[in-house]
Amino acid sequence: MNPAPEPDSAQVVTTPGILQPGVDVPDGALYLPATAAHTLWGRLPCATDVAVLTVEPGTEVVIDTVSHEGILDDQGRDPVAFFGQHGVPRDAVLDDAIEIAASEGRRDAGSDGPHVITGPVAVTGAEPGDLLTMTLVRAEPRVPYGVISNRHGRGALPDEFPQGVMNVSVFAAADVHAGVGMLPRVAGGERDVTFPLRPFLGIMGVAAAGSSRPHSVPPGPFGGNIDINLLVEGASLHLPVQVPGGLAYVGDPHFAQGDGEVALTAMEASLRVTVRFDLTKRDEALAAFGAIAGPLAETAEYLVPTGLSEDLDEAVRNCVRAAIDLLHARYGMDPDLAYAYLSAATDFDISQVVDLVKGVHARIRKADFGE
Structure with missing residues (x-):
């Protein structure tokens, strides 16, 4: 578990507009919240999973996603306490993140991945050999902050970072109206580094064939954790259907990521997304x-x-x-x-x-x- 950093007045989050579950969902929208019943934690859907929602091709769905950062065991598995260390008030911590962190028996920290997966969504008529297309119509930040983590044995420099004995989770504030993220130049110092936000989903996929749920970290033919930062609003991902219905899912929301994602994670932060599900038959x-x-x-x-x-x-x-x-x-x-x-x-x-x-x-x- 990481040592608790001292609260820093420069880190206090005051930006309004927290998208708690069900808040500010557009009237008439088909909405899939990220409740414990609608999510997997650390594993991806497979052929034996049951859809939490079934839609016709061409349907748009508003979907809540929850970042794994702030809820993991090495962060205390208590997002209220974890983000409170950085000046985030309780009402700016997502209720569904708290629910997922508190749920028992859903994730084995030793064998499962970190990611929270919302879904799966079945698309009527999808069969193996077809192509299921997921288009990110909209991506809204649910909170004005995120986390960038580096853990021992991970990242591009696993033998060099983290430099201390503890894993490192760097808190990053966001001005979602200006579209910039903010980091301190020196640990504990005033924020003076800014970078553009380009929200996207690191995980978009369809269920894998077979009866075993894949680990959430490695991507595969089914998609999953592909982390392609071009998949911002307006972009699409075409995926070869593996099982009847497709059983599509989303997760690993990002506010920003450089190609490579070298430290292990990029700016991980929860999004509310609108995704359109289209189907192209095999021929x-x-x-x-x-x-x-x-x-x-x-x-x-x-x-x-x-x-x-x-x-x-x-x-x-x-x-x-x-x-x-x-x-x-x-x-x-x-x-x-x-x-x-x-x-x-x-x-x-x-x-x-x-x-x-x-x-x-x-x-x-x-x-x-x-x-």
């Missing part, structure tokens, strides 16, 4: 994207194929292969020419290097192909 999906073996993101500007592997070099290779296959299927491009084009015109970015299975994503400009 149409093959014509539009080819045979997709894993997550494919899409923004207004880019097609974003991905590559995953425990080895970063192999993740890059998998991403290049996925990009070549996509260009061939979608645009009829000869593989040799596609390979040349990717080398000349496409950026390959490291999504994250901290989730056991590393991720790489490519940014293919749709305008280059007349889209």
Whole structure:
């Protein structure tokens, strides 16, 4: 457990607009709160899970997500006390975070992941071989603060950080109206470092085949913890359906993240999101994207194929292969020419290097192909 930091007047949170469960949900919206009954903690849904909500393709759902930071065992599993150390009043701590932290028997700290998962949501008509698309229509901060953590044996420099014997959880304030996060330049000092907020969901996925719930940390063909920071408002994630109904879910909300997410987490903070669930049947999906073996993101500007592997070099290779296959299927491009084009015109970015299975994503400009 981390030592309690001294309260700092510069850390007192006074920004209004806390989105407690059920508060300020738009009239008429289909709403999925992050109650204990609607969440998993540390595991992802599988084929034997039962949907908490069933929707028709094209439906938008308002979904509450809860960050794991502030509720974990090494943080005391008491978000009121944890955030209170940083000047956060009780009414600015989310009630659903308190409920989840207090729930017993839901998470094994030794074998389960940290993430709180909201769902799963079944999409009528979804079958294996189809493509389920999750579009982030809106992402609203539920609180004006977050946490960036580094834990022993994790992160890009596991043998160097944390530098002390304790895990490190850095409190970060947010001016959600100005769209900036704030950190101290020196530990315990006045905040004088700011950075832009770009809220997105680190976890978007569909249920894995089989009867075992996957650990929430490593991503896979089903999506999960892919941590692609391009998946902000307006962006979509296409996922190959693994089980009937798809059983989609969301979690790991972020206010901001750099490519790589090197310290283990980025600015983790709870969001209320509006997600649209669309379905593309197998034949149409093959014509539009080819045979997709894993997550494919899409923004207004880019097609974003991905590559995953425990080895970063192999993740890059998998991403290049996925990009070549996509260009061939979608645009009829000869593989040799596609390979040349990717080398000349496409950026390959490291999504994250901290989730056991590393991720790489490519940014293919749709305008280059007349889209």
